[in-house]
Amino acid sequence: MGKIKKKGVAGNASNFITRTQAVRKLQISLPDFRRLCIFKGIYPREPRNKKKANKGSTASTTFYYTKDIQWLLHEPLVQQFREHKIFSKKLTRALGRGDFSEAKRLEALHKPRIKLDHIIRERYPSFIDAIRDLDDALCTIFLFANLPANRDIPASTIATCARLANEFQQWVIRKRALRRSFLSIKGIYYEAEIKGQSVLWLVPYKFAQHVPAEVDFRIMLTFLEWYTTLMGFVLFKLYTLEGLVYPPKFDKALDEQGAGLRAILLEAKKIGQLEAGAAAATPTRDITRPLETLEEKIKQVEEEEKVRRLTGQAEEEDAAAAEANTDDVEQVNEGLDKFTPIVAKDGTTGDILPQPTDDDTNSKTMNMFADFTVFLSRETPREALEFILRSFGCKRIGWDAVLGEGAFTTDDSNPAITHQIVDRPPLAPPAPAADGGDTEMAGGAAAARGKVLGRIYVQPQYIWDCVNAGRVLRPDAYAQGAELPPHLSPWDKSKPGQYDPTAPVEDNGDSEEEEDVEEEEDVSMVTNGENGLDDNDEDSEEEDSEEEEGSGEEDSDEDEEDEDEEDEWAGFDDEEARGIAVPSDDEASDDDDLRHQRELEAEAAGRTVSTSTAAKKSSAKRKAEKAQKAREEELDRQKAMMTKKKRKLYERMEFGNKKRQEEKERLESKRRKIEREKRKSKN
């Protein structure tokens, strides 16, 4: 006989602790506890058995893991919070007495500064861990960088965020780490690859943000404090790995003129500057301390800079490159060497190991805009375009003077410009779609529309689609004023069984449908003409899949389960077809029209319209119905024999699948409708 176990000393009862208990145990206030949790990354848990964890009560409470709280007890931050409490008492007393000088003195000298660096290492033992957690940090920092300062958010915080954001972007540009990007209604998504980890962040559009009243900025700022610290350390590491000095030079004057990214000047580390602190200290001093006495010299320097900015081609870049010349050499050395197997005397070689090729294609992709000289019209989002263009190798970006400093050229008539990004409707009515290529445009007409010859005018989406496609696309579809093709998320990879907007939808399985498909292909050629190879690939894939489906139906009798699925598919398709044919009279008339047209076409082609098709169809339909019925019966039978638990699970799964299926059908039917209308309007 085992020992009788006492209640409430082991298991759920002792592993979990409610929030109130935790706060009491730590002897701090609830807001401090919240801060602590945010900094330390402590989050509530869901006990297996709430009743046991809460001493028999089933009231809904937040539970923490007891060991987490125990761990917090030893946190130096707790002591710092207490010190801060003392300080705030002193401060309020001084303020209450109206002793403002004392308050100022306290604020300046005795305000405890909370340092979080020890937590960085604790939460992220390795650098990769930190990068994995960078998504939220980047999103928050970029959001705050675009917010206006107000009572809740001090201007210095926003400045810090903006600086960190720019520093990060500079690093991404330099490292060519940007992979994909997406224009969403929420903002612009970017995905970068850092140390093999993909990091996704959202940058809101440059608009005054709506600040909802229910947002508690204390929480947001606590997160921000943590994120800025994390970001600083991560950037330091990234810059150091790149052989750059962190923090980089920050040109205040340029920044005030709206230079954005250009205000941050990367600087290669000198050999002597091993110590990070020293490296950080020197450049800032150089920048901030003006040589007041040598005003002329300053002027001279400024002039030089101006000249450089005007004439030089992404001067900073080059300068950085020049400075980091040694780095480049190293990089070349760092690259993989080619291992060629040595042929033995008897003509045999060893096993040839697959070697990661120094991907030419990759570097090509990364520098796809290298030959471009781009000019941004004043209505385009400069920051986003500059960032994305530079991340993909574009060195010469000019823009309208109103967009800020740091442009390669502000003169839109510069003959070096190869591409101009415009986002406004053309002045004159657009030329017919046939002559999409602006290069071949008649000079007079172009000039009349305020265009410069010898350059390509594209809409901003072109850049994003190129980036996501991984190569330079044909600019036809993105010409000024053209109706843009849908912009698709590069991450949304539809799983099998889900709707895929890139794949064509089949209509009813008749000759009519074939026709439809043909037509559709035509359409796609027009719209996604530049997709070229890819499209073909997809098409072939689709064909394959279709074939598979067909074969599945053929050998349906062999495997029951497979048959089930496949049959279901077929069945649904049929149903759907019926569903389309049945619901509205309009559509029925549509069908009639189509049949009539088909007859006419057949007549024209000299074929005889097989009148039996309808009969065949109906018989097939009946057969399908019968099969469907049989399947349903079988399913009912099987379900009847399942245990309750399994049946519930099955039904849940079926529910999800059905929902997905319905969603897919909904989208497909919508698309068919749209395409039909399009065709109609074309005819």
Place this chain on the structure above:
Amino acid sequence: MAPSASTRKRSRAAVEAEKPATSDDEFEIPEINDDDSSEDEDPSTSDEQSEDDEELSSEDEEGDEDDEDIHSDEVPSEDERLPKANGHVNGDASDEQSSAEGLDDDVKIVTGADGNPRYIYPEIDPVYDSDDTDAEETNTIGNIPLEYYENYPHIGYDINGKRIMRPAAGKALDTLLDSIELPKGWTGLLDKNSGAALNLTAEELEIVKKLQRSEITDDGYDPYPDMVEYFTNTVEQMPLSSAPEPKRRFIPSKHEQKRVMKIVKGIREGRIIPRKLQSEEADRPEFYDAWADDAPPKPGHIMNIPAPKLPPPTYDESYIPPPEYLPDEKERKAWEEQDPEDREKNYLPRTHKALRLVPGYKESINERFQRSLDLYLAPRVRRNKLNIDPASLLPTLPPPEELKPFPSTCAAVYRGHEGRVRSVAADPTGLWVATGGDDGTVRVWEIFTGRQVWKLKASSDEAVDSVTWRPTAEGRILAAACGNEILLVVPPIFDPEEESKSKELLSAGFGYAANKQQQQGKKEAPGTWSKPDSDLEEDGVVVTITVRKTVKYIAWHRRGDYFVTVSPDDVRRAVCIHRVSTHSSQTPIKQKSVTKGIPQRVQFHPSKPLLFVATKRYIRIYDLARGELDKTLKPGARWISSIDIHPQGDNLIVGSYDKRLLWHDLDLSTRPYRTLRYHDKGIRAVAFHHGNFPLFCSSSDDGTVQVFHGRVYGDLMENASIVPVKALKGHKVTSHLGVLDVDWHPKQPWLFSAGADGTARFWN
């Protein structure tokens, strides 16, 4: 003056040296002295004065002859002789003086005892003016109490060593006089020094009196003078002076100055840096290489769940999504009407002609805020996602082909009954089917054609609740329960030989019964066996058994000799076993009350001597051989409607009015092995196929008959597999009643059902 003083000293010393020598003499004559001294003080003093002079002169004359001096002193009568002696001595001395020095005439030179001249100087008269007279004669005895001198005439000595004589004590008369006339200031005390009466002056007396009253003796001292108010008790409202405290009154603190100097020193030495403001640079966190050691990523703690990343944007979030993602009016409306929390996505897809037309997203901050809340407030749970094909969960059932044959279609409908058809039974030969209905008729139909071949009007007012065929190969006997009568019929549809055989079999018992009755006599049997009416006999009825209450169900034993009936109304004799060969009835289970439940159905075990009695809730299995209860099954149903036993005898199905069909494995447990619940209404009848087919069915008030494939394996380890195969629909539900009875064809997988709609059906 100095020599005079020294001589005085010397002379005193000489006097004192003489004292002890003279004392002996004095004691000898006290009384005389007493008399002398008591005469008067004043004369004595004057005497002494003169004596002093004489003494001085005598001393000058003879230093050695002190004895004589003293004697002369003592005896005043001898005073006269003294000057003689002195004169003689003086004469000698003056001779020597004048011869030796010739200093003074008064100096007498006397030859001393050693033979040397001795200068005797004359007594110096200090010539005290009036002072001398004032000088009080003081007693020199000091602290010696006065009573020591009580016996002497003197009371002490003066400064010159002369006796101070006791003043003469007054005579009685004097004292009387004194008492009559008290001198002024008389106290009655004696002065210590003088021995005289101590008189006090008026002032002195006053002082003494004041002292006695413990008053201050000073004249004119006022112990209670009027108070002078330097400070008042009234609080002044206004300051006496409004001038601020002048700085000259400030005294700087020395301690503070010390501390200040310490700080000053520290500042001078550079130890203390005043106002080290934390500049912006110092404010910013210092960054360094936190991951300098390049630790490899550790596998996370099992309890640590990293926050899930936000899902990447989907197609419909694009600023130009594919047109099919755009919501139409209906969807938009539905989305807007939804509660924000219920929405699947917090945005509606929308399209824009150009990038410049994309507005700012309103929810940016809110979304980030929600994410922040999720990060620190939402409990994280690891959820296992089943990534399996749902089809894999489905059990693999034998394909329908394997389950075949089973009845699936309605092959014939037997119409003819008026009212409900209560019971249906297939003939063991498989050619006929008998039905009994509410109209009180028993009908026999040809299976395939649905032709009614025979009809018996058993009763005009009672319904035929149950019909069953005797389950043996020979003897075509149909048992029908109509009211409280059980009719054993041989329908005239068989060939005559067989018919007569059957009738013989039934009527054989009449003789036996008669004998028995004779033997037993009184005891009333539960059932009376009798010959029917002549018209009934014509119709083929051979025996009628009358029991007390309405018989609801009849079940035959497999051998066909016994059958058991249930009449639930008769509580004590509900179950009644009848024996055909002896025409006898008995009630093996005698219940005293309804506590154990009213029997609903009974059934014989197909091979063992067991009787299954189903009450409302339980099924009791009685061992007939031993005559005791063997087992009680608890199906868990509320109201059992029917039971049937598998032909192999180890399994049992129970139908209940609470819609459940329960499969009991008798070897397994008293609880059901499977509970099947596919009927919408209560189950009326259940039946196993008693031929070679593993089929069973249940009929219900929902108008369906459900057919199951229930295979029982010979292996004990393997549980029975039950597969639903068919739901036969055809009977109409009339007044909430559906299919009331079912029976299987004895050899074929065919099914007969009796419906409340007045028809019986044949399914194959």
